Each structure stands twice: as C-alpha cells, then as structure tokens.
Amino acid sequence: MPLHPQARDYLARYASDEDTDFDSIDLDEIRETRAQDDAVAIHRGPLTKLPFVRDELAEDVPIRIYRADPGDGLLPVVVYFHGGGWVYGSVKRTDALGRDLAIRTGAVVVSVGYRLAPEHPFPGAADDAWSVVRDIFARPAFYQSTGSVAVVGESAGGNLAAAAAWQARDAGLRLAHQVLVYPVLDAAMDTPSYREFAKGFGLEAAEMAWFVRQYADGVDPADPRLSPLRLPDVSGLAPATVVTAGCDVLRDEGERYAHRLAEAGVPVEARRFDGAVHGFFGLPGLFDQAVEARDHVAERLRESL
Template identity: 45%
Template sequence: MPLHPQAQAMIEAYSPDPELDYAQLDAARLRGSFAIPEPAAPPREDVGTQTLHAPGATGPIPLRLYRPFAKEGEAYALPITVYLHGGGFVLGDLDTTDGLCRSLAARARTLVVSVDYRLAPEAPFPAGLDDAYDALAWVAHHAAELGGDGERIAVAGDSSGGNFAAALAQRARDDGPRLRHQLLLYPALDAACTHASYREFAHGYFLSAPMMQWYWRQYLADADPADPRASPLRAPDLRGLPPATVFSAEYDVLRDEAEAYAQALIAAGVAVGSKRWDGQIHGFLLQQGRVDAADTAIEEAAAALRAAFA
C-alpha cells in the first residue's frame, strides 16, 4: 500500500534533524534536537490518574496509574496492564504515552500502570529492563491494594517499550508473575538490525536505520546484542509464553523483526494475533487525532486485552 498521506505529513512535520551525525551524536544532543511528537487529540476525561512508586535497585521507580471511571454495575476488581513507553531506550517518559495509556484504560476496562524506567546511556542494559521487572513484580504483589485483579495482568509497550514487554513476558514465564497477555506495538526485538526492512526503509520514514542502530549502541554499551534479554527474538525457547498481540507498521525498519517474532511465537505454540498496519510508519499509534489509523489500532489493541482478560 502507498504511504498514507497522514503518515507523510507526520514525516514532514516531526522527523529528526537530517543533519544529525549518528557516528558522533551524544544523547544530550538528540534530546535537545528531537522530541517525540505529541498527539493532537485532547486527553480523555473518563480516566483518573495517580502517581505511585515501586522500589527499585537504585531507588523508587515512578509509576502512573490510570483508572477508568467505573461504569454502572462495575464492582469487580479490574485487570491490570503494565505499560512500557518507547523512545529508543534513550528518550521518553510517562507523558510520552499518556494519551495511549488513557485510551487503553478506558477502552479495555483495565488499570494501566505506566513505568518511568531509567534511560540509556546513563543507565545502560539491563537497567531499564530491571526497573520494568521490579515494577511488574510490585504491581502483582500490590494488585488488590490498587483495586486490581492480580490473576489478570498483561504487559504492553511500543517500540523499545515493546522490547521490554516481550523480555518481561519471557522472564515472567520462568520467575513469575503469571501473565495473561503481551501487547507488542511495533517492537524492537533484535539488536542485529539485519532484517530486510532495515534496508528497505533505511531513510525517509521517521525512524531511520542509522538512528535505530544508534539507539541500540546507547542501550547495549558493551553487552552482547544476542542476549535474549536485549533481543527477545533470539530466545532459544518461546514455548509457554502468554498469548500475544503484535502490531507492525508497513514503512518501519522494525517491521520484519516484529513479524518474525509473531511467527516464532506461533511456531512455539503461542496464540498470536498479528497485524501489519499498511501505509503507516513507526510511532503512528501515538498520533491520536492526527492519524486515523491510530484510533482504530488502539481500539483493536484494547479489544485484544479485553479478550485476554475475559
């Protein structure tokens, strides 16, 4: 499918400075020259928020709890979705996915706990992932206090947050807590950066191949890129993982690894709903009110969570 005009408009308005030299770039320069575009839609008013903290290895981990306002007759404990924002392991915070988390909470009728994990390169692998796991474990332990159901927990994330969600699902299979679902939105799953989509969409589609490769260098530092905790696609055994929903974008360097992971999960006997969003680019789900497909995709993601929690 041709690139959607709304995706083209996003590329023209929000692409990083083409003069950035990723061979010499440092994180401070990128953070100063590029911001993740905010959605055009105003935040939902049918979801309340609360600031929380989970204990972490180096101090409290900030969390934002999203609670959909109760509907008439809705008296039971709500399921819980632990959400990890994207940003290439280097950018992003709780505000980055605020609109997305609000929509998931309202549409999936789930508590959403968004995690403000440590960022690279100041805190390289596996610091952010460890924060994510500590937050997940804390949420599971305190589910009842949050008004949630500890037997119905999912993990979710977009881009590098999708990497964390997939890695958490693999770790939780062995160490707990038990998860109902993993929602992976155009996830980064293989640090090798060798899939065909890296060549096909290397430049001109918002997230470039040099930019993604730079993100991986900041995150991994001296770590092994084949470590499954960093590259969940490289895990030798995917059996027993929770059911998954995997979204990819047609014009995205990460497209092929997301789709390869979906196929690997299926081959391992995991139930998977996989969808390529034709005509779209990396990050489109954050553009509610600006990209029509974002609203449709969020509704489908919410439906997948509702089915998993039913």
C-alpha cells in the same frame, strides 16, 4: 510498499533525522531534547479527565496509575511501557495514551517511567520493567487488581514488554496477554525491512543503531533481555498481539517473532498496518490507523483479561 497518504503528509511536515550525525550527539544534547516541548503533543490525543490518576512507586520505579472506573472494585491491570529508543520518552509524554488505554480496556493502567540511557545503560530499563511487573503480582491489593495482568509496549517499550513476558513465564507468573507494538526485538538490525526503509521513513536505520549503542553498547546482542527474538524457547509465553507498521525498519523482526510464537503453539495475532510508519500508534490526531490499531489492541486485551 507505498506510504499511506497520512504517513506521507506526516513525513513532509515533521523533519526526518536522516541527515543527523548521531555520533556527534552528546549527553547534554540528549537532555536538552528530553526537556523540549513535545512537537506533536497536540496530536497525541486529549488528556481525558479520569476519576483516578496517581503517581506512585513500584520497587522504586516511578509509575502513573490510571483508572477510568469510578468505583473501588477489583480490575485487571495493563502495564504500559513507552517508546523512545530507551533514551527518550516518559510517562508525561504518553499521558494521553495512558488515559485512553484505561478508557478503552476498562482496566487499571500502570504506565512505567523506567530509567533511560545513556545514564542508565542495559539492563537498567529491562530491570525496571521486570520490577514493576513483579510488584503488581506481589501487591494485587495496592493496584486493586483481580490478578489478571497484561503488558503493552511500543518500540523500545515493546522490547521491555517482551522481555518481561518471558521473565514472568520463567518465574511462574502467568500473564494474561502481551501486546507488542512495532517492537525492537533483535539488536542485529539485519532484516530486509532495515534495508528497505533505512532512510526517509521516520525512524532511520542509523538512528536505531544509535539508540542501541546508547542503551547496550558492547552487550551480547544474543542476550534475550536485549533481543527477545533470540530467546531459545518461546513456548509457554503469554498469548500475544503484535502490531507492525508496513514502512518501518522494525517491521520484519516483529513479524518474525509472531511467527516464532505461533510455531511454538503460543496463541498470537499479528497485524500489519500497510503504509504506516513507526510511531503512528501514539498519534491518533494524525493517523486514522492509530485509532484502528488502538481499537484492535483494546479488543484483544478485553478478550484476554
């Protein structure tokens, strides 16, 4: 599949990690990288002023709550989990997206600052994700929630959203929707897209393997909190929107998951953005497809909420 011209420009402009010796990266280097300025911050979108942005805790998990509606009426809630391979990323780094989602959906958006690996390995992030979802159902008045709740996640955040979705089902909590944007769904990393896009397309196969080791070294890859694609029964899960990038190692597992959901009778819409690379959704300043994808996701959320 040929790269989209904007994806080609992006890869030429921002250095790939394909020559990195991932095994040599230690905790100090990880923390230094986290503290560095976001090299693409200017392309993440504007920090649009909203009438309500507040940092809170949900069962001791840091969250940031966004609301574009200036009133105090009840609204549906969208829970957002950032990407970063369970190692990087933060509420601060995805601040522009949190604001944008609140504007596009008209919902209260709750962005989750889950614990990061390797300091907090599996299932730390998954536990935090589930804690926040559970808290929103338990305290609707605090969130000014109508009781209609959806989850959205990118990459590793898509992994957390998918895991939280089946945990909600099993706990008898009904999610309105789940949006999985180029999600990590199988720790096996053995799909054709892993081979086709292993190097030179942004997210390297070796880098993804390193992320899995940092988060879940020694964990059974069939554990559905790590590999939701391995969940034995996906029937009864929340309706889903799955977004994939055409030139991404994670493409196939996202599309396989969408196929499994459809086979089980779960309403699902899968959309591949041809020629796109991993991470495009968060960079509307660089990718026209990011705006198109966000419009699509927001429409699906508004319909379901």
